[in-house]
Amino acid sequence: MTVLERKPADRLHDNLTQVQRLLERQRLVDELLHRQDEPRQEPADKPQLVESLLHRQNLTELQQKLAQLHPADIAYILEALPLHERLLVWGLVRSEDDGEILLEVSDAVRESLIEAMDSDELVAAVEDLGADELADLAPDLPRQVVYEVMGSLDDEERARLQSALSYREDQVGALMDFELVKIRADVSCEVVLRYLRRFDELPDHTDKIFVIDDDERLKGVLSIRKLLVSDPDAKVGDVMATEVVTFRADEAAEDAALAFERYDLVTAPVVDGNGKLIGRLTVDEMLDVIREESESEVLNMAGLKEEEDLFAPVVDSVKNRWAWLAINLCTAFVASRVIGAFEQSIQQLVALAALMPIVAGIGGNSGNQTITMIVRALAMGQLQLSQAWRLWRKELGVSVINGLVWGGAIGIIAWWLYHSFSLGLVMTAAMTLNLVLAATMGVLIPTLMQKFGRDPALGSSVLITACTDSGGFFIFLGLASLFLL
Amino acid sequence: MTVLERKPADRLHDNLTQVQRLLERQRLVDELLHRQDEPRQEPADKPQLVESLLHRQNLTELQQKLAQLHPADIAYILEALPLHERLLVWGLVRSEDDGEILLEVSDAVRESLIEAMDSDELVAAVEDLGADELADLAPDLPRQVVYEVMGSLDDEERARLQSALSYREDQVGALMDFELVKIRADVSCEVVLRYLRRFDELPDHTDKIFVIDDDERLKGVLSIRKLLVSDPDAKVGDVMATEVVTFRADEAAEDAALAFERYDLVTAPVVDGNGKLIGRLTVDEMLDVIREESESEVLNMAGLKEEEDLFAPVVDSVKNRWAWLAINLCTAFVASRVIGAFEQSIQQLVALAALMPIVAGIGGNSGNQTITMIVRALAMGQLQLSQAWRLWRKELGVSVINGLVWGGAIGIIAWWLYHSFSLGLVMTAAMTLNLVLAATMGVLIPTLMQKFGRDPALGSSVLITACTDSGGFFIFLGLASLFLL
Structure with a gap:
């Protein structure tokens, strides 16, 4: 069977060990190459060619290993490696994963990775991210890169990015995302199901659909669980929930996280002062908020300003x-x-x-x-x-x-x-x-x-x-x- | 519009203030009643009747207020009240909410509530809970209550409760629940949708359906998001994901929580040594794990053994x-x-x-x-x-x-x-x-x-x-x- 059999924690550790073994082998090969280089100063002879080949083979193996891993797993490996080896691995990662990985790593490690990239690489890494993800990275990116990426966005995305950047990191507005499914209250469940089927892919974590009126004001939510068991002919307005936990963009992220815990939410709508739906919060962001909050509490108690890269200079x-x-x-x-x-x-x-x-x-x-x-x-x-x-x-x-x-x-x-x-x-x-x-x-x-x-x-x-x-x-x-x- | 307009954090605080105001009024009425009682020792005269009426009216108002609240909100109020008032409110809560509230309150407050209940009340409060929820409460309940509830369970539920109780609190087995939707790989998506419609309600947090073979072994998962956009004629086996993050019952809950964070999971299957599906983990439990973990870290650093009831003796x-x-x-x-x-x-x-x-x-x-x-x-x-x-x-x-x-x-x-x-x-x-x-x-x-x-x-x-x-x-x-x- 193809279902993964190792415990996730062990698998994570195995990956790290494999990468470390390949890096160690790489170090040995490089040492050999280097040793032959210096004392004799001869032109490339046969043994050196062999090692040079080994060197490249080894890198390829490492690259293949990395290509199989989830961006979050690569982030974990990068955090556990000392600076020199971290940058070596970072250079071997598939460039389409760069953005995701930058989002996943800790702030301190992110800085070290961004420092090692030039503007073009950075633009390429982040230009495919959503506005909310870009907003997360923006404070760490060189200003010029942010402008360049902003220029390449369409008007809607740019407006979203600017809105997300206008909130403090600890506010709901900085954490909400904009990918959501909206419908009207007067259609039937059958129509909703047909509408959904036209998507290539539903947004992550979609557990509910947001019901709005002509002015984009939130009228209620239709949970997917409800939709699946409802009579196809029933109107959305009749099966939707109207008692909805909603958030404002200027609310404290901490309060939102507490509400997610209290009401066991997976996603929740964010509305503006007029009740207009402007985005949604997802539980994965809230997990990060809780983790960071507790982290900063512990760090503060111990007298550390912020989380530290273990291998920082x-x-x-x-x-x-x-x-x-x-x-x-x-x-x-x-x-x-x-x-x-x-x-x-x-x-x-x-x-x-x-x-x-x-x-x-x-x-x-x-x-x-x-x-x-x-x-x-x-x-x-x-x-x-x-x-x-x-x-x-x-x-x-x-x-x-x-x-x-x-x-x-x-x-x-x-x-x-x-x-x-x-x-x-x-x-x-x-x-x-x-x-x-x-x-x-x-x-x-x-x-x-x-x-x-x-x-x-x-x-x-x-x-x-x-x-x-x-x-x-x-x-x-x-x-x-x-x-x- | 009916969508709630107050911020959740403010609403929570409003509720508490309202309850406190009613309790304060109650205290005043009681004081009046009491003052008339003692010095004169007369039989109930008219003013006393009025106050006795006020007393009852006020309690009814409090009861109605509580009946409108989410169990998690009541739990929050109970935690914020000193012992005497806490028990007064606890007595007014609708008894069908008792079990949910006991699950929500902190350990220290739970103890104070359970102490105030007799065995029959406790049995009534917890007998409708699921096996996984019962297992959470069991360590705090009098032994006799646990036996009585166990006796009233059917064989399957009793086996689940016993299995959940056999794991340590910090293991996956103690946190998993048993409500999940299972299907075979050889049916079509259309059939799955029809099957789901026969449920009155899908289990909480259902974001994926577990695909099993004849021996109940996990073959893959079909996410609801995928199901909704798939061709109705497609076979489940062709659209399901086979690279699944699975957990074992004896795994550390902390590791599972890290995996939920890393891979942005909402639910995940738990399998036994033979790959047989035995339960699932949900993100709300993982939120609690992360919160408790950070809490105990902070408490330990400060030299406190466990979380304290603010109003403990x-x-x-x-x-x-x-x-x-x-x-x-x-x-x-x-x-x-x-x-x-x-x-x-x-x-x-x-x-x-x-x-x-x-x-x-x-x-x-x-x-x-x-x-x-x-x-x-x-x-x-x-x-x-x-x-x-x-x-x-x-x-x-x-x-x-x-x-x-x-x-x-x-x-x-x-x-x-x-x-x-x-x-x-x-x-x-x-x-x-x-x-x-x-x-x-x-x-x-x-x-x-x-x-x-x-x-x-x-x-x-x-x-x-x-x-x-x-x-x-x-x-x-x-x-x-x-x-x-």
Whole structure:
């Protein structure tokens, strides 16, 4: 049987391994060719001819292998290869797949591929893409290439491209596509079926047909599943659904993705302010939105500006990590100055120096727990600002319990280590107070950010850690100075 | 026109606000009733009757409002309400929606709802669900309810439920459903269309029909899009696709989700070892997998065990955060002991106490950057272990540059603050060395975890921070003791 039997994940890995084996062989042949080249400087002799032949045979084999693969699989291989080999493979890919592959690879890898192409190649690669796909690539393409491609489009496509480019990347308008099937409400299902048969191919993901009136205003949708089981004589207007989840072009892509999840959608119409149908969203774009959203959340938490090409040159990686390291350095410097203000106390009681990182560290951990929960709830729209107060009380309860339990434990250890009961007591009190501070800031920071229209996720982890570090040092050293010295 | 005009996100929010307003009114009415009840202890007089009527009217209004909503919307409202009000609303939901809503709400909220129901209500709520949906709920249901429901199923459904329950939650077998349309290869498209018309309703998300032979083995798939444009006389065997992405029941759900993303799938067949068709995966389940996967990544990074019900009782929240706080306390204690070993040095030069958290902090930040990137690459299958060495060299380069630049900057500041050139030099050297340690552990930890078959994401952030904290203190205080004292 012809149905593929390997698991997709294994198949993907097999492909990569095969390509890597061919590349390795290529490297060996090239090395041989090279070695013969240099020392003797003779004209091409027989062995060299053999290797040169091997070289070409090998490339052909690689090319054939690549020609069999799905563009998404080639994208995967390109992402997993170091720069030099990536460009070698990229040169061997069938040029008609170039556009698709550019769409599939990660932003960082896309840049490296586009850099390696000249304008003509780029124009050839992208001119057959749809307006929505072109709009995805446009920000990464040289300006001149975009103009050239725009010039070759017909008026309708150009208008679509311009419309798609007029929206931000995180808006529905930038993600919608324009290939959709529209019908009128007054025709019969039979007519619709005959109309559909005249297509060579229906647009990807077509699970519903959009029903419009004379002014192109959306009146409802007819799902294909419904169409297939309906009486052929029934009018579209009678079988279509009129309760339709519709989107506006200026809506946040994230909200659209949540709605796709919530209502299990495959495609959905996008309408303008007058209810006119202007495009549609498909679930594959929404999958990408969800993936990217979660990716940027994780990257932000770890202090990375954007996704990184694994094999990016060192300089690019340094740039990507620069910003957060600098911010971190500033907050660490502030915390260091807080300690500096208590240098006399530390000199008198050096145990403080050893114990203070515990207070700061646990505070940071606990604050991050609170802030993560609240940022998530805000992102999913589950938390109204009016309830922040109630949540704060709850977080306060959690932090007091944790402070007394864990702070108590570490206080007893400090007492035992340094033979000072009052030091243990100060430790427990400082831990509890710092956890209360962590809970308070953990609720306050994201809700204030949300209130002032900022993204609550951005930098929240750095901010809370800054508070709990400086705050923790201040509380612990301050209490110690007051009560122990 | 009847097409919905509000943005889905706004509509969702409107619904919640309306329900909250009704609940608030209810609370006021109840308060009035209650106030009259207590102080006077009179028999029901007229004003009380009015309020009792209001009470019932209000509940009816709430009930009607809820009856109009999609189960997913009700789930959203339940998640956003505090426990007491949540249970009030839950009691008013139409009982035929109960099962759907239980499927939609988050795990934490589901628990609170199930706790509030007795066995009979639970059986009634879930007995109409499909085997795959039952399998999703089963782990949260009382054992007795599961048995009772199982008893009421027919043999085929029971076998399906048992099969679904035999897989882990993160395997394809636990997510696949069994509603699918199967045909033979030797019939014509016309026959298929007539066959489909006999269904009352096609299964959700049906975008393709599965073509099987006499032994139920998968021979190919016929996409509905293809069927609609094909010649009615064409044989299914001639128009079906034979290159099909298929899954096995024991495959990881994560891998399946990646394949859905990569190949833009809506549904895909699941086959057993003999190629027999046993179920199908749908994109809505895959959306949930991607969402949950990213969620658990973020929660893990922040040190939360699982997703938390925002309005969970304090005790539940404490339990959820307990484990990571305890681990964090242990690592902080180790770091504190490292400092303790250098107490004499700190006593001699107290500036060390103020500067040491900077070294540890920047190391932690940089290590988290490295480890996050590598964990992601491993999760996406982009990184082979054989390339870890190459990556390590690159990360080393990044860390040396960052160490010299940022370490240099902070060294100059330390020199200026404490008037000691050699202290600045030690600071720069310690920063650079700690960043090198961070890069090394950032590559080593996840690749070793992967090699030994552990999830590289789990606790990676805690581990790297533990290394860079203790390591940073040791390097800085050690260098200072060697060269400054």
